[in-house]
Amino acid sequence: MPQFDETDLTEAVVKSFDETPDPRMKLLMRELVRSLHDYVRRTGLTFEEWEKAIDFLTRTGQKSTPSRQEFILLSDVLGVSMLVDAVNHRDRAGATQTTVLGPFYVGEHKQMPHGADISEGLDGEPMYVQARITDLDGAPIAQALVDVWHADDDGFYDSQKPGYAERGPSLRARFATDADGRIAFRTILPCSYPIPIDGPVGDLILAARRHPMRPAHVHFLISAPGFEPLVTHVFIEGDKYLETDIVFGVKEELISNVELRNDAVMPDGREASGPWHWMTYEFRLKPGQGAAPRPMMAGTV
Amino acid sequence: MPQFDETDLTEAVVKSFDETPDPRMKLLMRELVRSLHDYVRRTGLTFEEWEKAIDFLTRTGQKSTPSRQEFILLSDVLGVSMLVDAVNHRDRAGATQTTVLGPFYVGEHKQMPHGADISEGLDGEPMYVQARITDLDGAPIAQALVDVWHADDDGFYDSQKPGYAERGPSLRARFATDADGRIAFRTILPCSYPIPIDGPVGDLILAARRHPMRPAHVHFLISAPGFEPLVTHVFIEGDKYLETDIVFGVKEELISNVELRNDAVMPDGREASGPWHWMTYEFRLKPGQGAAPRPMMAGTV
Known part of the structure; x- marks a missing residue:
């Protein structure tokens, strides 16, 4: 007969996933239970805090729309998105570092000369x-093939602005490298910008000061057969x-010394x-x- | 300059909460980051799994309404609700064991003789x-004061059935103990019943087999000055x-030997x-x- 103390309870919940047919789902659910329970035990989470968490998660789901993904935003500001990127790129010695795709990639761009x-x-x-x-x-x-996209001088991507569908893309394109592996294009300097703060995640980060x-960046998605x-950004x-990038996306190696030039x-x-x-x-x-990633819904970046 | 490996990243995110003015929020957020990151690292969570998790959480929020709380249901089936109950009742030697309030408590009932x-x-x-x-x-x-409530012979609470507002309560009431501390009432035998399975949480538990x-139960909420x-149930x-209660709410001491009698x-x-x-x-x-708990939204129980 059940008679769970705090530790037995965790093991009972872990065991409830014993019959899960998919072995990976089984592992993920069992470890999730262990992590969640360990968190509740070691923080001594109160009823009131638990209710606040339930309410926060509910509002986070309800803030999401096809063009706004508040849970990705939450994952971003808790560094989870970058960590998922990290654990999926554990062995990249000598290769350029990766960072998150972000929500403003809209799929393959139109190729430009x-x-x-x-x-x-x-x-x-x-620029x-x-x-x-x-x-x-x-x-x-x-x-x-090199897809590039970035924000404008006000910190907005084309897809965030009204009339995008009619106006067509700007500050995004695809280029193909020449025989020497090069691409070049003209654009404007992007600027730093805030993630959306009119939802539960905004409330959270502002409450945390x-x-x-x-920080300002240009996105790159590069594909070539055999690679x-x-x-990255x-x-x-x-x-x-x-x-202090709010999504923890910066890696030193990805910072470019963008020179200001006066050459005519x-x-x-x-x-x-x-x-x-x-x-x-x-x-x-x-x-x-590997397949190039699919576009995600709008969360941040 | 940032250059996060998997471990440095976690510490950077923890540190991002250093300026949180509320010390309890600071502790809860820092520990949340540690738990989430530890989970991602030790499972090697893939991008596809992360996307599925984002989608699951979003649908869980969007399934919730004022009378249906899918995140509480998720908390229940992962044993988190019962664990929160346990860590908030760590010292109850000699007292009756507690269990979750559940969503079908609607506030103080009408007192009956x-x-x-x-x-x-x-x-x-x-019964x-x-x-x-x-x-x-x-x-x-x-x-x-003793509030009682339970499901009917089909496994439904009055508040789950159409016309509840007009029809008024059934299978719920408040009693006051007599000088010998006793209450008594007539009702019908409740039966075991399923939690709602038409949402993401239902999909999850069915995928886990x-x-x-x-199991059938009667809820009790008992208040008296000085206690x-x-x-409990x-x-x-x-x-x-x-x-195998889906919400892990059973404790041996809370099981009553309900006798079947033929006395006239x-x-x-x-x-x-x-x-x-x-x-x-x-x-x-x-x-x-202590104050009696407030009613919660409908999730389970």
Whole structure:
């Protein structure tokens, strides 16, 4: 007959998953029970705190819509998203570091020619981006497909703004590397921006006196046959939020020294209208297989 | 500059809560981060599993309404609700054991006279309930208030059925103990019943090959000045789900040997219409203070 003390109870719940046919689900549920119970025991969680947690989780689910994913946001600000990224990329010696895909990737972009301007006339400081894609030995990878996307001068992605469907994409495109593994494009300098704070997750981070900011960055998703797809960001050196990114996405190696230049001519030979920023980065892909990630719903980034 | 490995990342997230003004919130958030991260690391959670978890939690929030609380149901089937009850009742030597309040408590019931029939004419096997309320030494507590509520012969509470607001309560009432600490009432025998399985939590337990059943029981909430309010159930011996209650609420001491009687006269001197069940229980209250719990939204029980 059951007579559970605090420890027996945990073992009884773990055992209730014994007949789970899927062995991975069984392991995940049993470990989940152990983690949750250990948390309740060691914090001595009160009824009132438990009720607040139930209410918080409910509101987090109810805040989510097809274009807003509050649980991903929660995962992001608790560093869980980056940790999932980390445990799935445990062996990448010599390859470029990964970081989260984020919700503003909308699927494969339209391919644009070498040197194209992806800013679609948006206001902002001009930036010229040059990247090179190589294998672990530094040999160029030709015909690699490189999707790029980033926020505008106000911190918004095109997909966050009204009229996106009619207006079409801006600050996002796909490029293919040349024989030397290079791509280049023109755009505007992205800026740091806050994650959405009008929901339960915003309430949480503000109650914890955390700021809601992400440092400025450009997303890259790079695929080439025979290599693992690479999902990463390049951050802009000097941003004041690099050390305290609300989603913990920054890695030192991913910070680019974006130079401010006054040269009258840009690297592609075209005239500059004034000062411009020059971002350069070399990506090293890891040999292997793997499908490029699918777009996620909007949570953050 | 940040450069997080799997362990550094956890410490960085823990540290992000350093400025939380409320010390209890700070502790709860820091420990939550440690628990979540430890879970992700030791299971090696994949991206696909993480996405499934995000989707599950989102649907759990969205399934909840003012009369249906799917996150409480999740807490119940993972044994978390009973564990929160346990860690908040660590020192109860000699007092009656507690169990969860559940969602079908709707607030203080209408008081009824000693021996009243609370079945409101519902079909079912007659049951006569006698209970006595004492202190830890067995001395009777007079004028203790005893709220009782239970499911009907089909496993439903009155508040789950259409027309509840107009029809008024059934199978729920409040009694006050007499000078000898006793209450008595007539009702029908409750039966075991399933928790709601038409949501994400139902999908989860069915995928784990767990049954959704709770063993038959009567809820008691007992208050008296100078004693801690007691929230508990009395279960009916012989129920086939006593060992595997989906919410882990059973404790051996809370099982009553409900006798089937053929006496022509019930203990209150009134004639019986046929065989009847006799539930008896003695509750021992712990000296102390405390407010009676507030009703929760509908999740289970």
